[in-house]
Amino acid sequence: EFFIALRLVACAQNGLEVSLSSLNLAHDSSSPLLTSGTSAAELPWAVKSEDKAKYDVIFDSLSPVDGFLSGDKVKPVLLNSKLPVEILGRVR
Numbered sequence: 144e145f146f147i148a149l150r151l152v153a154c155a156q157n158g159l160e161v162s163l164s165s166l167n168l169a170h171d172s173s174s175p176l177l178t179s180g181t182s183a184a185e186l187p188w189a190v191k192s193e194d195k196a197k198y199d200v201i202f203d204s205l206s207p208v209d210g211f212l213s214g215d216k217v218k219p220v221l222l223n224s225k226l227p228v229e230i231l232g233r234v235r
Contacts, residue, residue, distance in 0.1 A: 144211075145198070145202050145212065145217070146190055146195070146198065147163075148217070148221070148234050149190065149198055150189070150190060151163075151233075151234045152221060152224050152226060152231070152234060155226050155230045155231075155233075155234075156224065156226060161230060161233045161234065162233075201220060205217070205220070221234065
């Protein structure tokens with residue numbers, strides 16, 4: 144979910160619709176979460192391997208409990224994206 148939120152923020156930063164449908168994700172466990180030979184131009188929402196490592200560090204630094212973070216812990220990270228609050232409000 145954290146990575147989906149980050150991808151939605153990336154969609155907003157790139158002027159794309161902020162919705163799960165804009166992620167073009169299939170609803171099964173084989174859905175691609177990372178780019179693997181597909182260019183970012185084809186999948187602008189995809190997280191590159193090197194970025195995922197960076198996001199993993201951020202996620203772990205927020206002290207997740209059972210793999211989850213509260214909104215209070217995530218809010219400062221999302222606000223740091225410099226996106227307007229009304230855009231961030233649509234990231235769930």
